[in-house]
Every structure is written in structure tokens, then in C-alpha cells.
Amino acid sequence: MIAGLPHEDYDTFRKTFNDVFALRPEELQLGFLKMLRGTGLRQDADKFGYIYMDRAPYEMLGNDLMPFADIVRIKRVEDVLEKYWNAHRMNRTIEYLVHVAYPSPFDFFQRFGDYWEARGWQRIGHQLEDLFVRLWSFLEADKHPALDLDVTLALLKIDYYLQHKYKPRKLWWEDRLGKEDWTARFKRAAAELDVDERELAKKASIDRVPFDYARWEREGIVDRTRESTLVFVHGGEEASARMVVLDGQERIEAV
Numbered sequence: 001m002i003a004g005l006p007h008e009d010y011d012t013f014r015k016t017f018n019d020v021f022a023l024r025p026e027e028l029q030l031g032f033l034k035m036l037r038g039t040g041l042r043q044d045a046d047k048f049g050y051i052y053m054d055r056a057p058y059e060m061l062g063n064d065l066m067p068f069a070d071i072v073r074i075k076r077v078e079d080v081l082e083k084y085w086n087a088h089r090m091n092r093t094i095e096y097l098v099h100v101a102y103p104s105p106f107d108f109f110q111r112f113g114d115y116w117e118a119r120g121w122q123r124i125g126h127q128l129e130d131l132f133v134r135l136w137s138f139l140e141a142d143k144h145p146a147l148d149l150d151v152t153l154a155l156l157k158i159d160y161y162l163q164h165k166y167k168p169r170k171l172w173w174e175d176r177l178g179k180e181d182w183t184a185r186f187k188r189a190a191a192e193l194d195v196d197e198r199e200l201a202k203k204a205s206i207d208r209v210p211f212d213y214a215r216w217e218r219e220g221i222v223d224r225t226r227e228s229t230l231v232f233v234h235g236g237e238e239a240s241a242r243m244v245v246l247d248g249q250e251r252i253e254a255v
Contacts, residue, residue: 003074004033006041006048009065013074014106021098021105027086030078032071033060076113077106079122083131084112090132090159093152097139100220101147112138132160133172151222154209161205161232162241168205182206185246189231192246205232205241214247 001020003013020028035042035052045052049064062068084094098105115138116122126134139152153173161168177185185206190197206229213228215221229246 001028002031002033004060004063004066004071006063007065010070010073013066014104014110017077017106018104028081029086030074030081032075034058035060073110073114076117076122077109078113080113080116081109083126084135085109089128089163090135090156093135093155093159096151096155097147101144101152111142111144115141128163129160129170129172132156136173148222150210151216154211154213157207157209158230158243161207161230162243164205164232164241165234165236165239167203167234177206177208181208185229189229189244189246193231193244200233203234203236205234206230207232212247214245217245 001013001017008016033041035045035050035058037058041050042052042058049062050060051062051068052058052060060071062071084090097108102108102111112135116134121134136153136156139147139149153175157173160172185208186201186204187197189204189206190200193200208227208229210224210227212223212226213230215223226247231244231246232241233244234241
């Protein structure tokens with residue numbers, strides 16, 4: 001997508017973004033109009049009130065319908081879109097946020113991008129854990145009325161575990177299983193999966209979500225009448241992690 005085309009303002013760009021995102025592209029790149037020498041658009045620049053760089057890359061800085069302030073805001077969308085959608089580090093979480101929790105994909109990326117910029121995060125590097133922590137920081141602060149933080153944290157945990165080929169040594173969230181709870185769930189998982197406990201301990205992570213995750217996957221419904229135990233079997237260098245759901249009815253579902 002190219003921002004800054006003639007006859008397009010911020011609102012029409014938002015609509016176009018949402019229309020394109022509805023196709024769920026593998027990658028969505030945002031660019032900004034370049035007023036290249038010799039092009040008809042550059043010759044007609046005054047007609048649309050274009051302001052642009054007088055040196056390469058000749059990028060537009062604003063026009064009659066899209067002022068510089070709107071261009072800056074869209075650049076914030078571009079920054080977080082690249083890190084959080086195009087990189088596919090947390091597909092479950094982002095799908096929930098753009099489809100359920102926020103009015104539209106553009107609204108989510110814009111609000112998050114504004115928050116990201118306000119904290120100066122665009123000027124520093126980011127490890128995998130940082131990306132999860134910063135998204136969670138935004139969501140806790142934003143408190144969007146349609147956002148269910150229990151669902152969001154569960155999906156963030158799942159996406160985080162699945163990014164690791166090896167069992168992660170460090171967990172960034174505070175909601176962790178106590179020792180007795182972990183031991184009970186671990187023993188059940190080993191029995192259900194029919195594997196040796198010592199072997200499972202080497203390569204598996206175990207956590208919980210406070211609702212029926214299998215039903216969430218099937219129907220998109222948060223059923224808090226029972227919770228699910230999630231077992232992540234990390235494949236090592238040869239394979240990504242595999243998730244197994246142990247629900248309240250002792251059923252196992254591979255996801």
C-alpha cells in the first residue's frame with residue numbers, strides 16, 4: 001500500500017488498509033509516495049498541494065488532503081505492522097486483537113504505534129521477549145473496553161512458547177504456575193502423552209489458560225467453566241514446538 005496518493009485522506013487510507021487486511025496477506029508493506037523526477041504526478045504537484053523532499057528519495061511530506069501530521073501517524077502504523085504482523089511472531093494474539101478486541105486492524109496498529117512512539121521504542125533494538133513485553137504493556141495501559149486481558153495473556157503465552165525450538169529458560173509474565181500445581185499438571189501430561197517424565201521435563205513447557213482453549217479455537221467462545229492445561233513439546237533444532245491441549249474432560253487435542 002502507498003500512502004499519499006491524490007484524492008486520499010487519512011480516513012480513506014484507513015478504510016483501504018482494513019479492506020486489504022481483511023484478505024489476511026502474508027505480508028503487508030506500507031510505503032509512502034515518491035515524487036520522482038520526470039513523472040506526471042511531480043509535474044502536477046502544485047495541483048494537489050504536494051510538499052516533498054527535494055532530494056532522493058523524493059518522498060512526499062504532505063498534500064492538501066493528507067497533512068504531514070497524518071503521514072507521521074501512518075509511519076507509526078508501518079513500524080509496528082512490520083514487527084508484529086509481517087514477522088508472524090504472534091499470529092494468535094494479533095488475530096484476536098484485530099478481529100475481536102479493537103474496532104478494526106488499522107485502529108489497533110495506530111493506537112499501538114502511537115504508544116510505541118511516545119515511549120521512544122522506535123529508537124532502540126528489540127529482542128523477542130521485548131516485543132511481547134511491550135505489546136502487553138500497551139494492552140494493560142490502553143484498557144480497551146472490548147479487550148479481555150485473560151484471553152490476551154493466554155494467547156501471548158502460547159505464541160511465546162511456540163516461538164521457541166528449545167524450552168525457554170525465561171518467562172516474562174508474572175502469572176506462573178506454583179510448584180505443586182506445576183507438578184500435578186506435569187505428571188498428568190506425562191501420563192496422558194505416555195512419555196517418560198524425565199524426557200518430558202527436558203523438552204516440554206507446561207502452562208494453563210483460565211478457560212476452555214479447545215472451545216476457543218473451535219468457536220471463539222471464552223468458556224470459563226473449565227480451564228485447559230497446555231503442553232508445549234519443543235522439537236529442538238529440527239522442528240518448531242508442538243502444542244497439546246489437555247482440557248477439563250481429559251481429552252487431548254493437538255493444535
